[in-house]
Amino acid sequence: MSFRKVRVLIIDDSASVRQALTAILSADPGIEVIAAAADPFAAARYIQAEVPDVITLDVEMPRMDGVTFLRRLMAQCPTPVVMCSSLVEEGSETLLQALEAGAVDVFLKPRVGVADHLVEAHAQICEIVKGAAQARLGARRPARTASPQARLTADAVLPPPTGRAMSRTTEMVVCIGASTGGTEALREVLTALPANAPGIVVVQHMPENFTRAFARRLNDLCEVDVKEAEDGDTVMRGHVLIAPGGLRHIMVERQGARYVVAVREGPLVSRHRPSVDVLFRSAARNAGANAVGIIMTGMGDDGARGLLEMRQAGARTFAQDEATSVVFGMPREAIARGAAERVVSLGAIARDLLHVTAR
Known part of the structure; x- marks a missing residue:
């Protein structure tokens, strides 16, 4: 049965993170990365051309921080947003503010080059993004996604x-x-x-x-x-x-x-x-x-x-x-x-x- 891919816009000032997230998300048959932007101003131009199903958004960026952009986005063009952060302890309060401002979920930035982390992060990040695509924001209809991957049960x-x-x-x-x-x-x-x-x-x-x-x-x-x-x-x-x-x-x-x-x-x-x-x-x-x-x-x-x-x-x-x-x-x-x-x-x-x- 055919299904519509979840279209994702990545916003992160780190080129290596943009590359890693693009690779992780693009490898999932149910996800399509439509663009990767270095800051909210570049992202705004992409959104004017095509509104994504989900945005992954860095917390700390030059020219405009992620929470400020999130609040403006929710006021003008409500879109499911997943915050992406290195998440040191002192940054957790900022992420809580982002969730209160309308972000759907949070995930850790992948530690680029650590293979074991990427293996586990792949399934988790992709599931978070697919879940965000189904979030109820106004009259948005959930995207249809691929079948979930096999995983362990509580027997483990x-x-x-x-x-x-x-x-x-x-x-x-x-x-x-x-x-x-x-x-x-x-x-x-x-x-x-x-x-x-x-x-x-x-x-x-x-x-x-x-x-x-x-x-x-x-x-x-x-x-x-x-x-x-x-x-x-x-x-x-x-x-x-x-x-x-x-x-x-x-x-x-x-x-x-x-x-x-x-x-x-x-x-x-x-x-x-x-x-x-x-x-x-x-x-x-x-x-x-x-x-x-x-x-x-x-x-x-x-x-x-x-x-x-x-x-x-x-x-x-x-x-x-x-x-x-x-x-x-x-x-x-x-x-x-x-x-x-x-x-x-x-x-x-x-x-x-x-x-x-x-x-």
């Missing part, structure tokens, strides 16, 4: 659930998975929760170093305490643990009547690390009916299998609805598998979560 990290029901405890653990569009969606959910909300563990697909700044930003906005998770952290009321981005998986483990998180190395699962499937499977194995699983906006199907395993283990499970999802990929896959007990709007997630966890 954890064995399947045993099927044994877990005894109920007085506390519950809530596991949330999100990807494209998830940063702002999570902000809406978490700011609606009271200070005594159940303990929550979150996987939001993000590059390394970004999640610490993201957690700090949420902590300033929320009544619950939010932090980047560390190995051995306890899952407890009034606290939200955000999985560290890019390097390790996060899992829920039971110690007596309480739950802790384990942050462990492992291969990419469903093309991601951390993977929602890994988090959800750990909850199915170790929490069972003491867990709630929520899958939110995002490209692909990471989390769909794991959410089904959670439901089969007795957990309560939600999926975000299509109308409020930036990209209705992950929730759609979960719904299609029968993994979601409820399909709810973004604005109803916090309310329904508190309802099913009330004791």
Whole structure:
């Protein structure tokens, strides 16, 4: 079946990065790089001639920074934008500003010449760009893309659930998975929760170093305490643990009547690390009916299998609805598998979560 390629405009002041991104994206049969510009002024001339499906945008550039250009673009010609950055820790706040200004996602600049990084980066960058092409911006219609590449499942990290029901405890653990569009969606959910909300563990697909700044930003906005998770952290009321981005998986483990998180190395699962499937499977194995699983906006199907395993283990499970999802990929896959007990709007997630966890 024929499909329309995702047309991409690359904007980056580094010639080597433009070359590397062009090679990575052009190698995907579902993507076409229509131009590569050294700065926003050159990019504007390309956009006047042909509006791309997706723009990859560097953060720091001469003459005009990426966030300023993004704000002007969204006001004049709304287009899905993915921010591209070297993402040192001090630059994370700028990237958060870009997401708040309308950017769909973020990825790391490829470390040119490091072959192992490029092998992993290829699939991740291409998926992010394809996800951005499906983002809901006004009346934009999503581009049709090629079939996803083969990838590992959660079996690469954890064995399947045993099927044994877990005894109920007085506390519950809530596991949330999100990807494209998830940063702002999570902000809406978490700011609606009271200070005594159940303990929550979150996987939001993000590059390394970004999640610490993201957690700090949420902590300033929320009544619950939010932090980047560390190995051995306890899952407890009034606290939200955000999985560290890019390097390790996060899992829920039971110690007596309480739950802790384990942050462990492992291969990419469903093309991601951390993977929602890994988090959800750990909850199915170790929490069972003491867990709630929520899958939110995002490209692909990471989390769909794991959410089904959670439901089969007795957990309560939600999926975000299509109308409020930036990209209705992950929730759609979960719904299609029968993994979601409820399909709810973004604005109803916090309310329904508190309802099913009330004791």
